[in-house]
Amino acid sequence: MLVLAIESSCDDTAVALYGGGGVVAERRHSQTLLHAPHGGVVPELASRDHARRLLTLVDTLLAETETDPSALGLVAYTRGPGLVGALLTGAALAHGLAYGWRKTLLGVHHIEGHLVSAFLDPPGSLPAHCPFLGLVVSGGHSLLVHVHGLGRYEVLGATRDDAAGEAFDKVAQLLGLGYPGGPAVSRLAESGRPGRVVFPRPLLHAADYALSFSGLKTAVRRWLETRSEIAAEDRADAALAFEEAVVDVLVAKTRRAWRSRRLDRVVLVGGVSANRRLRATLARAAETDGVSLHVPPPQLSTDNAAMIAALASLRCNDARRPSESAHPWARARWPLVELGPPALRGLRAA
Numbered sequence: 001m002l003v004l005a006i007e008s009s010c011d012d013t014a015v016a017l018y019g020g021g022g023v024v025a026e027r028r029h030s031q032t033l034l035h036a037p038h039g040g041v042v043p044e045l046a047s048r049d050h051a052r053r054l055l056t057l058v059d060t061l062l063a064e065t066e067t068d069p070s071a072l073g074l075v076a077y078t079r080g081p082g083l084v085g086a087l088l089t090g091a092a093l094a095h096g097l098a099y100g101w102r103k104t105l106l107g108v109h110h111i112e113g114h115l116v117s118a119f120l121d122p123p124g125s126l127p128a129h130c131p132f133l134g135l136v137v138s139g140g141h142s143l144l145v146h147v148h149g150l151g152r153y154e155v156l157g158a159t160r161d162d163a164a165g166e167a168f169d170k171v172a173q174l175l176g177l178g179y180p181g182g183p184a185v186s187r188l189a190e191s192g193r194p195g196r197v198v199f200p201r202p203l204l205h206a207a208d209y210a211l212s213f214s215g216l217k218t219a220v221r222r223w224l225e226t227r228s229e230i231a232a233e234d235r236a237d238a239a240l241a242f243e244e245a246v247v248d249v250l251v252a253k254t255r256r257a258w259r260s261r262r263l264d265r266v267v268l269v270g271g272v273s274a275n276r277r278l279r280a281t282l283a284r285a286a287e288t289d290g291v292s293l294h295v296p297p298p299q300l301s302t303d304n305a306a307m308i309a310a311l312a313s314l315r316c317n318d319a320r321r322p323s324e325s326a327h328p329w330a331r332a333r334w335p336l337v338e339l340g341p342p343a344l345r346g347l348r349a350a
Helices: 032-038 043-064 084-101 110-117 164-174 181-189 214-225 232-260 276-289 305-314
Strands: 003-007 012-019 022-030 074-080 104-109 132-137 142-149 152-158 265-269 292-294
Touching (some): 003 043, 003 305, 012 043, 012 305, 022 043, 022 305, 043 084, 074 084, 074 110, 074 305, 084 104, 104 110, 104 305, 110 132, 110 142, 110 305, 132 232, 142 232, 152 232, 164 214, 181 232, 181 276, 214 232, 232 276, 265 276, 276 292
Parallel strands (some): 003 074, 074 104, 132 265, 265 292
Antiparallel strands (some): 012 022, 132 142, 142 152
């Protein structure tokens, strides 16, 4: 079945075709330059830019792949979580296209899409790799998930405040770097001197799997405030110390989880999964413990429509005609555990 999917949960506008066990094609537009002057995503600007570009991207995708809408079996879109205005823009287009083309429609969960993304290249399916442990780290989300099967998720722990990617962006501003903050901080950290600066590891020794990065961001700010002059090498040292602290916490919590749950497979997904230090450190821990690590390629680490299309193909039995869809078009907050059966609904993450 050929699926057309739309992703517009935040600041990436993307559409994709998925069928025959793999991604047929994808087109996307990044809003990085639009939001860079503001140091972060401005929701109103994001929504307006999605509205300007989505239909053109769909038309381009169908034209370049010579796909007639009659060949489509399903129209899918990201229903949540995310920025509600951005989500509604994608939802409105998906509903309109499905209604006009007389196709079934399906709104899917953004984080569930990220969990699927680890098995898109080479083509695969999430159920064949279950159970596994998922570490989801992005600008809006940081959580550890025990994936028992498709739609059966147990959230072991989540951030109590800032997500990891959000902390990277805020520290980048403190260090006078550009947006997006993650790549900027990582580039600066490469020239940092190990051990010159040390920041705390929040909740590292806590008995649970909760995460917290707001205090770490505050520690960076206070360190900067104690210095009347900050040389370029000092900023690099601070960037390295911050990145090491984030990575140490994420890897320690993830390792503790796969050991306690006796899982031999872990996936690292979300925008922060592109961080080279995180990838390398987690890979070393996994190799030591005999755990298989799956990480999507960089183009599938950030928000993308390919993962939404692939997820929709797995959940195609849930699709409905637009006129039969009774649920809200978009959900800014949508706990992942709500997708699973009551027996797995433990700690809830936003």
